[in-house]
Amino acid sequence: MPNSMLAVRFYKPGDLRAEQVPIPEPGPGELIVKSAVALTCGTDVKMYRRGHPLAKPPQIMGHEFAGTVTAVGVGVEKFKVNMKVVSANSAPCNKCFYCLMQQPNLCEHLNDSIVGFTWPGAYAEYVQIPERIVRQNTFQIPDGVALENVASLEPLACVVHGWDLVHQIPGGVAMIIGGGPIGLLHSQLARLNGAKVVAMSDVIEERLQEATQVGADVTINSGKEDLRARISDLTEGRGADVVVEAVGRGETWESAPSLARKGGTVLLFGGCPSGTKVSFDAEKIHYGELHVQGAFHHTPASVERAFRLIVSGQVAIKPLISHDMPLEKAKEALELMGSGKALKIVLRPPG
Numbered sequence: 001m002p003n004s005m006l007a008v009r010f011y012k013p014g015d016l017r018a019e020q021v022p023i024p025e026p027g028p029g030e031l032i033v034k035s036a037v038a039l040t041c042g043t044d045v046k047m048y049r050r051g052h053p054l055a056k057p058p059q060i061m062g063h064e065f066a067g068t069v070t071a072v073g074v075g076v077e078k079f080k081v082n083m084k085v086v087s088a089n090s091a092p093c094n095k096c097f098y099c100l101m102q103q104p105n106l107c108e109h110l111n112d113s114i115v116g117f118t119w120p121g122a123y124a125e126y127v128q129i130p131e132r133i134v135r136q137n138t139f140q141i142p143d144g145v146a147l148e149n150v151a152s153l154e155p156l157a158c159v160v161h162g163w164d165l166v167h168q169i170p171g172g173v174a175m176i177i178g179g180g181p182i183g184l185l186h187s188q189l190a191r192l193n194g195a196k197v198v199a200m201s202d203v204i205e206e207r208l209q210e211a212t213q214v215g216a217d218v219t220i221n222s223g224k225e226d227l228r229a230r231i232s233d234l235t236e237g238r239g240a241d242v243v244v245e246a247v248g249r250g251e252t253w254e255s256a257p258s259l260a261r262k263g264g265t266v267l268l269f270g271g272c273p274s275g276t277k278v279s280f281d282a283e284k285i286h287y288g289e290l291h292v293q294g295a296f297h298h299t300p301a302s303v304e305r306a307f308r309l310i311v312s313g314q315v316a317i318k319p320l321i322s323h324d325m326p327l328e329k330a331k332e333a334l335e336l337m338g339s340g341k342a343l344k345i346v347l348r349p350p351g
């Protein structure tokens, strides 16, 4: 076995380098996985552009991947060499205040080992999986499941967790703001959670066409149409039962409550640049009894459900993937994704 591998490392905003680095060895409880596919993610685009407060350069980027186990650390019993596996990007400590409060997505020690941020990532031929993730958030992939589909475990787990926080209204109208990969997942989760009508808005026409492939009933180009008027028409003037913000911009956060009906839920899912301030109509939230809900990250329970939803084919991942490139092209891939001309991009390591 060679002792070096290709990896794509982040040095500073705009500076990514494909270079040779040592192949990792597994510590106790860890796995080494030969990555077959890695996916680009909106968070990777943000890190490429702005850096990330947790990432100490040079850091191997990437956190969505699937592959084959090539080495197993002392004490690992669940996984063996040659098994196909997928992992989430983090796992909670199970000991801190938040873990004990059953809010493991808010774990105080989540940042100890987040793959692709505080731990070497998946834009590499081999990925070292931290012990905590091996123990809680790693799964054997059944035969016949496409690795590029299951590699999107982490974003789907976040979306599944978000829907755990929604006051669900079976038979209702769900409005998804933003037709990127995350919006496409939300539109499918809306349906699985009982929405009768799923509406999606975006300013990019191609994305709206993509949305109809994953079951959006109504698409609204909010650059050309009056979003509020369209939602009003769809709901006899009431507003949507659930509104999901999946863009991560102050303006769309602010507009979200105005699209919801009284008693409805506004799920603020898209992360805005840090320091963003937003203002809301207090009267609407108070007298309209809106559930205005933030959502962050995932829990082991949402990761496991996300895994099952992908493996069983209940959530379609293919429509989220628009391009397929060799790993060396990671920089081009993140630029393309950041331009809005691509959804997720599959990055394939050599070999």
Ligand SMILES: [Zn+2]
Residues within 6 Å of the ligand: 041, 042, 043, 063, 064, 154, 155
């Ligand atoms: Zn991601």
Ligand SMILES: [Zn+2]
Residues within 6 Å of the ligand: 092, 093, 094, 095, 096, 097, 098, 099, 104, 107, 108, 109, 110
């Ligand atoms: Zn914890």
